[in-house]
Amino acid sequence: MNEKTIQGALFEINARWDQLSDSEKKVAAYVLREPKKTLHFTIKELSKQSGSSQAAVIRFCKHLDFASFSNFKLRLARDVFDNNDERYIPDLELESETSAAHVIHTVINRFQRSFSALERSLEAEMLEQAVQCIRTAQTTLLFGVGASGVVAFDFMQKLIRLGLPVFYTHDTDLQLTAASTIRPTDCAFIISYSGEKSDMIEAAKQIKKNQAKLISLTMDSDNTLRMLADIQLVVPASERIYREGASTSRTNQLAVIDILYSLMVSKNLDASIEAIEQTMAVTHRGNEKGKKTSRTS
Missing domain, CATH: 3.40.50.10490 (Glucose-6-phosphate isomerase like protein; domain 1)
Known part of the structure; x- marks a missing residue:
């Protein structure tokens, strides 16, 4: 029995575009336009860059049957780098205008x-x-x-x-x-x-x-x-x-x-x-x- 082929994120977005809400389409449109940049973002930054909300990003992931935001980025990495190995996802999760205090805590904790x-x-x-x-x-x-x-x-x-x-x-x-x-x-x-x-x-x-x-x-x-x-x-x-x-x-x-x-x-x-x-x-x-x-x- 053959295993089900796991499609990349871009395929899922295009296949289910009509099922997305207007706010989810904002997220989807940004991802289709800037897939490589998206791999670097947190949920918060993706919502900011796409002009949507964090809740819309979470709904977008659930609507397309991604188990989590990390799973979505793993599937997107398959499209961008032609590889579904999680080691190829960019390691940094970037946000704009992050406070120095937050960066200190994040980096030291890492x-x-x-x-x-x-x-x-x-x-x-x-x-x-x-x-x-x-x-x-x-x-x-x-x-x-x-x-x-x-x-x-x-x-x-x-x-x-x-x-x-x-x-x-x-x-x-x-x-x-x-x-x-x-x-x-x-x-x-x-x-x-x-x-x-x-x-x-x-x-x-x-x-x-x-x-x-x-x-x-x-x-x-x-x-x-x-x-x-x-x-x-x-x-x-x-x-x-x-x-x-x-x-x-x-x-x-x-x-x-x-x-x-x-x-x-x-x-x-x-x-x-x-x-x-x-x-x-x-x-x-x-x-x-x-x-x-x-x-x-």
Whole structure:
């Protein structure tokens, strides 16, 4: 027996247009005109943009047999992105003229939920294995692009401060070149929230071909990069793949980096303190020299 085909939201709107009330038609007309923008809105903002009421938006959803406003947006995402996976719905629910107090509460609350989920997602054994891989590697090569590249750069700075050999570049072609020449004695660490970036998957394949250990840091899903990795670190799937910009995912990734850094410091506390103090002394002298030069020039 074949399953019933689930139609997108735009099909349902066009099929049942004549059954909608005048206020519901205002909502429907806006959705048909601006389907991509609609995906970003709350009920309140959609009612404002369409010149209707919040009650009309709720009735509109019920009239078209959508179980909820979220279900309506999931079906609409199928039309806009040709995919009915909820990860492709924009993560932000935007409203115009939102107060600063409301934004503060919303964003902080989102991060609190995300950190709680991160604590449940991380496996201590995987973290220990990752630390061991990095500490014993001849060189640790870091990989990441976009927001994940920012996280990789942060980790590079931390490893340098501990005196550990590390390589990272923002240049994607150079990352792929490094992956193709990696040695079995090296450790590779690829950061990609989706785990499906084509360049990062190609880098992972090159790393595996050269028999180097591979650590991945991805969202908690059965993604390609995670499946290729020897050591799998994950952050919660707190953001959908189509989003305005990484926020909780990036913060979670940075938290994992801080956890790894703290673990590495604790494994060799005396040497770590010495290395940190040495780098602090050098940068402090450099800053003081720069200040003196500027005062005398």
